[in-house]
Amino acid sequence: MANPTAWACAVPPLTRTTTPTVPSPAATPPARAERRLAVGAALGILSGVVALGMAHLVAGVLDGASSPVLAVGAVVVDVTPEWLKSFAIRTFGTADKLVLLGGIGVVLALAAVLLGIASVRRPILAISGLLGFALIGALAAVTRPSNGPMAAVPSLAGGMAGIGAYILLRRAAGLPPVGGREVREAEEPLPAPRGYDRRRFIWTAVAAAGLALAADRVGEWFVRRADASDSRAAVRVPDAIDPATPVGEGADLGVAGLDPFITPNDRFYRVDTALFVPSVSAEGWSLEVHGMVEEPLSLTACRWRTSSPRRDPFRAPTSS
Numbered sequence: 001m002a003n004p005t006a007w008a009c010a011v012p013p014l015t016r017t018t019t020p021t022v023p024s025p026a027a028t029p030p031a032r033a034e035r036r037l038a039v040g041a042a043l044g045i046l047s048g049v050v051a052l053g054m055a056h057l058v059a060g061v062l063d064g065a066s067s068p069v070l071a072v073g074a075v076v077v078d079v080t081p082e083w084l085k086s087f088a089i090r091t092f093g094t095a096d097k098l099v100l101l102g103g104i105g106v107v108l109a110l111a112a113v114l115l116g117i118a119s120v121r122r123p124i125l126a127i128s129g130l131l132g133f134a135l136i137g138a139l140a141a142v143t144r145p146s147n148g149p150m151a152a153v154p155s156l157a158g159g160m161a162g163i164g165a166y167i168l169l170r171r172a173a174g175l176p177p178v179g180g181r182e183v184r185e186a187e188e189p190l191p192a193p194r195g196y197d198r199r200r201f202i203w204t205a206v207a208a209a210g211l212a213l214a215a216d217r218v219g220e221w222f223v224r225r226a227d228a229s230d231s232r233a234a235v236r237v238p239d240a241i242d243p244a245t246p247v248g249e250g251a252d253l254g255v256a257g258l259d260p261f262i263t264p265n266d267r268f269y270r271v272d273t274a275l276f277v278p279s280v281s282a283e284g285w286s287l288e289v290h291g292m293v294e295e296p297l298s299l300t301a302c303r304w305r306t307s308s309p310r311r312d313p314f315r316a317p318t319s320s
Contacts, residue, residue: 036120039173039201043166044116044126046208048108050165051130053212053219055137055158060222065144065276066151067219068137068158073100073275075140097275108133119166123178126166134159165208172204231281235301 052069059067077085077100088096111129119126137155141147167178251261282301289297 037117039175040117040120041113042116042205043119043169043173044112044114045109046169046205046212047116047126047130047162047166048112049212050208050215051134051158051162052108053158053215054161055154057215057219057222058157059154060219062150062153063147064223066141066147066154067276068134068141068155069101069104070275071141071144071147071151071155072137073097073104074144076100076104077275101275120175123166123170123175127163127178130159130162130166134162165211169201169204169208172201174201231283235282 055068059065059070065071088099092099111133115126115129119129134155137158138152141151141155142149144151170178247261285301287297287299289299
């Protein structure tokens with residue numbers, strides 16, 4: 001018969017267990033860090049697009065060539081080695097300018113995200129970044145050969161608009177105001193404190209994005225309004241008085257990969273380094289012939305169309 005005492009001793013003593021307290025996900029450091037990254041990235045991107053949209057609007061009113069993105073892109077083209085330009089043209093063809101502008105956009109987006117995240121604790125970083133990019137755009141615009149001092153206005157106006165948008169978005173996010181004390185790493189880094197209203201921040205963000213889009217579209221409308229395509233399309237080149245004979249049948253050699261003797265109009269495309277083509281109407285166009293000539297000459301479009309004689313440029317010269 002088993003000993004009852006030994007049986008009782010074999011049973012482990014009852015212990016009191018307590019359920020560990022799990023902190024709220026919103027209070028854990030990873031959650032705070034994720035909120036900080038999301039809010040900071042939103043602050044940087046939205047402030048940047050507002051700055052670019054307003055700059056494009058002002059540039060459309062003044063001069064499309066003074067747009068900061070186009071001005072900086074033109075400077076990049078100027079300092080790019082010739083072999084790299086040729087490689088871009090061969091690789092991307094007529095899309096080389098879109099690739100360049102897209103690359104500039106990616107760099108700006110990355111800089112905006114990084115500055116926005118860092119500015120959650122130190123807002124001076126975002127304001128300094130916006131001012132720095134505005135000054136870079138202004139300097140690039142005023143140094144273009146066809147621009148003057150007024151070309152700096154779009155970049156500076158965009159920078160001021162971006163700073164204003166950043167301050168409003170920061171206030172909507174419930175962050176400490178600009179000019180207040182900086183949040184140290186050891187302190188509670190709450191990007192969304194008790195006064196944070198997610199709905200208010202979302203509506204403010206939507207309003208900022210809408211403002212940037214509207215400014216960009218209106219600026220594009222101003223640029224297109226100054227386009228001289230209709231004026232140039234209305235020009236009718238008069239027929240040559242001394243036309244050339246038709247091209248013979250043997251002019252095209254029929255070699256694979258060799259272009260035809262005459263290139264059709266629909267196969268012509270523009271390959272150059274100009275990001276913004278000046279819009280010159282036919283009424284305002286003129287050709288100045290000066291320098292080491294006996295008699296300087298100024299030809300307007302009207303005078304050129306009515307001048308004579310006109311020979312076909314493809315006709316070989318004949319000896320008199």
